[in-house]
Amino acid sequence: MTENPTTVIAQGTFDILHPGHLHYFSEAAALGDELHVIIARRENVTHKEKPILPDRQRRDMVAALEMVDEAHLGHTEDIFVPIERIDPDCIVLGHDQHHDEAAIADALASRGIDCEVRRASAREPKYEGELLSTGRIVDRILELRDG
Numbered sequence: 232m233t234e235n236p237t238t239v240i241a242q243g244t245f246d247i248l249h250p251g252h253l254h255y256f257s258e259a260a261a262l263g264d265e266l267h268v269i270i271a272r273r274e275n276v277t278h279k280e281k282p283i284l285p286d287r288q289r290r291d292m293v294a295a296l297e298m299v300d301e302a303h304l305g306h307t308e309d310i311f312v313p314i315e316r317i318d319p320d321c322i323v324l325g326h327d328q329h330h331d332e333a334a335i336a337d338a339l340a341s342r343g344i345d346c347e348v349r350r351a352s353a354r355e356p357k358y359e360g361e362l363l364s365t366g367r368i369v370d371r372i373l374e375l376r377d378g
């Protein structure tokens with residue numbers, strides 16, 4: 232174990248895991264020694280359909296991945312509470328996340344957290360039909376099973 236490991240944070244909903252998530256985690260993990268993942272609380276997922284799986288189940292599946300050192304349930308009210316506790320060196324935003332890098336960097340600075348903010352790349356399908364979105368997996372399930 233490194234003496235002063237650099238810690239990286241990834242975050243998101245991670246409802247039904249797919250290779251796009253693995254791409255995001257491996258890119259984030261490569262930026263430091265330890266990868267911590269914050270799992271969005273169901274009540275805070277307001278910009279799209281609510282997750283199907285419970286918070287703890289989503290956390291436990293992410294925690295079981297080899298490239299993830301720790302998975303944490305997000306805070307219900309203040310997204311900076313887990314960050315203050317983890318004290319990361321880098322926060323990696325997903326390629327399509329609506330969060331603004333500069334706004335997050337400002338909020339971190341105002342709380343005295345010295346941490347860089349980076350943006351991950353997208354994984355493109357490796358073969359025809361590869362489903363790289365939870366929403367699209369759910370649509371496909373409905374298409375194939377709904378009568």
Ligand SMILES: Cc1cc2nc3c(=O)[nH]c(=O)nc-3n(C[C@H](O)[C@H](O)[C@H](O)COP(=O)(O)O)c2cc1C
Nearest residue numbers: 242243244245269271272275305306310313328330
């Ligand atoms: C730095 C950072 C920390 C976050 N921490 C939390 C948190 O503690 N609790 C939570 O419910 N959501 C948190 N979120 C929000 C979600 O992880 C996620 O960004 C948002 O719901 C969008 O999810 P999606 O990318 O899966 O669509 C955080 C987001 C960022 C950028």
Ligand SMILES: Nc1ncnc2c1ncn2[C@@H]1O[C@H](COP(=O)(O)OP(=O)(O)OP(=O)(O)O)[C@@H](O)[C@H]1O
Nearest residue numbers: 243244245251255325326327353354363364365366
């Ligand atoms: N194809 C992909 N390539 C790279 N990163 C991805 C990909 N799909 C999701 N991610 C990243 O994984 C994190 C969590 O994403 P999320 O749980 O919203 O998955 P999603 O498949 O995009 O969901 P939905 O289809 O419901 O919008 C986000 O940071 C997102 O940018």
